[in-house]
Amino acid sequence: MYTLGIHTGHDSGAALFKNQALVAFCKEERMTRIKNDGGRFELQSIDEVLRIAGISRRDVDTVALSKTRLPLSVYRSTSSPVKDAWRKLRGKNPGRFLAREMAARHEYDEAKVVDFARLKSVLGVKETAEIIFTNHHYSHILGSFRYTDWPDQALYISCDGSGDAMVYSAYYFDGENLECLHGDRFRWMDLDQRGGFSVGLAYSYATEVIGFRPNRHEGKITGLAAFGRPVAADAIFQRFQTASDGSITSDFNHPKELRAFIRELLSPLSREDAAASIQQASERILENWVKQLLALRPVKYVGMSGGVFANVKLNQTVASIPGIEEVYVFPAMGDEGLPVGNAIDALIRQHGLTSIQRDRFATLYYGYNYSGNDLVEAADAAKVDIRRSEAPAKEAAELLAAGQVGAIFFGGMELGPRALGARSILASPAKRDVNDSINARLERTEFMPFAPFVAAEDAADVFEVDGSTHHACEFMTITTNVKPEWEDVIPAVVHVDNTARPQIISREQNWLYYDILKEFKTITGIPCLVNTSFNAHEEPIINTPQEALGALYDNRVDFLVCDAGLVIRR
Structure with missing residues (x-):
C-alpha cells in the first residue's frame, strides 16, 4: 500500500510511504531550484518521490493533502467566481486555498467543496484511490509523534506563524490517545484565531524590520541576536499572556496591530539589539507556554514541530526546563515536513493510533540515491x-x-x-x-x-x-x-x-x-x-x-x- 503526502503551500513537497515506512521525500525547491518554492498544485516533487520508489501515480492507494492550493477545476464552485475568472484572464494562477474556501462557506466536509473524482483525475491516480485532507498543525504534531518511541506520558507541541488559522497546538499522549490540550483541529475555521498572538509572526515581522526577508531569513536573526542587548525584550514579552488552560493570547486583535507594534518598537534600535530583543522575548514566551502545559500534564518528554522550532537557541531553552528528560524536534520542522505528517494522518485513520509503527529516524537520506x-x-x-x-x-x-x-x-x-x-x-x-x-x-x-x-x-x-x-x-x-x-x-x-x-x-x-x-x-x-x-x-x-x-x-x-x-x- 502506497500513501502519498502532498503540501502545496510555501515550502511545497511530497512524501511517499510504503505501508507504514517512509521511502521517499522531496522538497519542491530541490527540483525547481527556487528557494522556498510553493503555491502551485503541479509539483515536480510528486514525480520525484514516485521515481525514487519505482512506481507510477496509478500505484498510489491514498493521497493525503494539506488544505492549501487546489486548481479551480476541482472545486464544485468557488466563493469568488468573478475574481477567479478575472485572474484567469490576466494569466494569473487561478487556484484557490481549500481552507479559505471552506471557511468562507462554513463547511467542514471537503467533499461538498471539492469534486474528488475530478481531483483524482488531475492527480493522475486511480479511481479507487482514497483522498483525505489534513489539518496543518495536527500534521506538524504527527511528524514528531511518529518518529519518537516514547511509550506514553509525552507532550507534543507545534508553533508557527499560522496554519489553517491556528498558531499553536499541544497534544498529550497517554499511551493510547492523543489528547488535544490546545489548538483543536476540528475548530480550525475560527478565523478569530488568526489574531495577533503569534510569536512566529512577531519574529517574522522583526526579521523584516531588521532588513531581511520574512519567512526565509529568520535563522540570520537567531545568529545576530548573540551580538546585541535585549533592551526591548520585556516590552514584547509583556504583551503576550499564557492562560491556565495552556493557550497563548496577546494585546493585539489582528496581525496588523502586532506588525505595527514590532515596527515601532524595534525600528529605532540597532539591528543587533532588535534581534536580541525578539529572540529573548520569543524564548521567554515559549518557555512560559511549555511550563504551563507541563503543569497541566506533567511529563518528561516533549516533541516539537512547526517553523518556530527551527530556532535552535529557543529549542535549547525548552530543553533546559526542569523535569524534561528528552526533547525531540522533527527534523523537517517547518511546512516542508507537512507531506510526512499528512501521510501519517492517513495511516492513522486507516489503522488506528495505537497500531501506527513508531520509531526513531535511523537516517534522513530519503532523496534519490545517486551513486x-x-x-x-x-x-x-x-x-x-x-x-x-x-x-x-x-x-x-x-x-x-x-x-x-x-x-x-x-x-x-x-x-x-x-x-x-x-x-x-x-x-x-x-x-x-x-x-x-x-x-x-x-x-x-x-x-x-x-x-x-x-x-x-x-x-x-x-x-x-x-x-x-x-x-x-x-x-x-x-x-x-x-x-x-x-x-x-x-x-x-x-x-x-x-x-x-x-x-x-x-x-x-x-x-x-x-x-x-x-x-x-x-x-x-x-x-x-x-x-x-x-x-x-x-x-x-x-x-x-x-x-x-x-x-x-x-x-x-x-x-x-x-x-x-x-x-x-x-
Missing part, C-alpha cells in the same frame, strides 16, 4: 579531473587538514532544511576566519558560525550534551554549550555566546561522512569538522551531480568527495 559513479560519470563527461580512490575518506581528510574546502556528495538528499552529510560543505574548524572565507565564496551573509559535526563517542567530550539533547543533536536542531577547553581549538564553530549547533553522527548512518571525520581526527587531533549546506546564497541545497559540478566550477568548493573518489577542478 558515486553517477558523479564520476558526470565529471568525466564534463572533462573534470577525477581521482578514483580506494580511500576517499583519507584523501579528503588530508585536503581538509591542509585548509581546503570540500563538499560531500553521497547518496540520497536529506529530509528537512539542514544538510546532514549527503550534501554538505566540509572544512577544518581550527580557524575562525573560515566562516568569512566560505561565506564569501557562497555569497552568503550569516551571523551564526557554521555547525560542527562530531562522532557520537566524542560528542560529550566537546559539547555539553546529555540524554535530553543527544537525539535532537543528531539532526542539528538544537544548540548546546561548548566545553571551555575546546573553545579556542574549534573557533570556526563556536558562537560568541559559547554555543554551537552540533550534529552527532555514527558510522551506521553515513559511513563516508563518519570516516572523513575520523581520518581528520587522526591527522589533526580535532574531533570535529565544519558542516554547512552545499548551496550558494538564496539557492536551494544541491541535488544532482550536475549541480554539484556546477558549484565546483564556480569555485564554491575546492573538491568534491563521493564513495568512488574525489573530483577536483582543473
Whole structure:
C-alpha cells in the first residue's frame, strides 16, 4: 500500500510511504531550484518521490493533502467566481486555498467543496484511490509523534506563524490517545484565531524590520541576536499572556496591530539589539507556554514541530526546563515536513493510533540515491579531473587538514532544511576566519558560525550534551554549550555566546561522512569538522551531480568527495 503526502503551500513537497515506512521525500525547491518554492498544485516533487520508489501515480492507494492550493477545476464552485475568472484572464494562477474556501462557506466536509473524482483525475491516480485532507498543525504534531518511541506520558507541541488559522497546538499522549490540550483541529475555521498572538509572526515581522526577508531569513536573526542587548525584550514579552488552560493570547486583535507594534518598537534600535530583543522575548514566551502545559500534564518528554522550532537557541531553552528528560524536534520542522505528517494522518485513520509503527529516524537520506559513479560519470563527461580512490575518506581528510574546502556528495538528499552529510560543505574548524572565507565564496551573509559535526563517542567530550539533547543533536536542531577547553581549538564553530549547533553522527548512518571525520581526527587531533549546506546564497541545497559540478566550477568548493573518489577542478 502506497500513501502519498502532498503540501502545496510555501515550502511545497511530497512524501511517499510504503505501508507504514517512509521511502521517499522531496522538497519542491530541490527540483525547481527556487528557494522556498510553493503555491502551485503541479509539483515536480510528486514525480520525484514516485521515481525514487519505482512506481507510477496509478500505484498510489491514498493521497493525503494539506488544505492549501487546489486548481479551480476541482472545486464544485468557488466563493469568488468573478475574481477567479478575472485572474484567469490576466494569466494569473487561478487556484484557490481549500481552507479559505471552506471557511468562507462554513463547511467542514471537503467533499461538498471539492469534486474528488475530478481531483483524482488531475492527480493522475486511480479511481479507487482514497483522498483525505489534513489539518496543518495536527500534521506538524504527527511528524514528531511518529518518529519518537516514547511509550506514553509525552507532550507534543507545534508553533508557527499560522496554519489553517491556528498558531499553536499541544497534544498529550497517554499511551493510547492523543489528547488535544490546545489548538483543536476540528475548530480550525475560527478565523478569530488568526489574531495577533503569534510569536512566529512577531519574529517574522522583526526579521523584516531588521532588513531581511520574512519567512526565509529568520535563522540570520537567531545568529545576530548573540551580538546585541535585549533592551526591548520585556516590552514584547509583556504583551503576550499564557492562560491556565495552556493557550497563548496577546494585546493585539489582528496581525496588523502586532506588525505595527514590532515596527515601532524595534525600528529605532540597532539591528543587533532588535534581534536580541525578539529572540529573548520569543524564548521567554515559549518557555512560559511549555511550563504551563507541563503543569497541566506533567511529563518528561516533549516533541516539537512547526517553523518556530527551527530556532535552535529557543529549542535549547525548552530543553533546559526542569523535569524534561528528552526533547525531540522533527527534523523537517517547518511546512516542508507537512507531506510526512499528512501521510501519517492517513495511516492513522486507516489503522488506528495505537497500531501506527513508531520509531526513531535511523537516517534522513530519503532523496534519490545517486551513486558515486553517477558523479564520476558526470565529471568525466564534463572533462573534470577525477581521482578514483580506494580511500576517499583519507584523501579528503588530508585536503581538509591542509585548509581546503570540500563538499560531500553521497547518496540520497536529506529530509528537512539542514544538510546532514549527503550534501554538505566540509572544512577544518581550527580557524575562525573560515566562516568569512566560505561565506564569501557562497555569497552568503550569516551571523551564526557554521555547525560542527562530531562522532557520537566524542560528542560529550566537546559539547555539553546529555540524554535530553543527544537525539535532537543528531539532526542539528538544537544548540548546546561548548566545553571551555575546546573553545579556542574549534573557533570556526563556536558562537560568541559559547554555543554551537552540533550534529552527532555514527558510522551506521553515513559511513563516508563518519570516516572523513575520523581520518581528520587522526591527522589533526580535532574531533570535529565544519558542516554547512552545499548551496550558494538564496539557492536551494544541491541535488544532482550536475549541480554539484556546477558549484565546483564556480569555485564554491575546492573538491568534491563521493564513495568512488574525489573530483577536483582543473
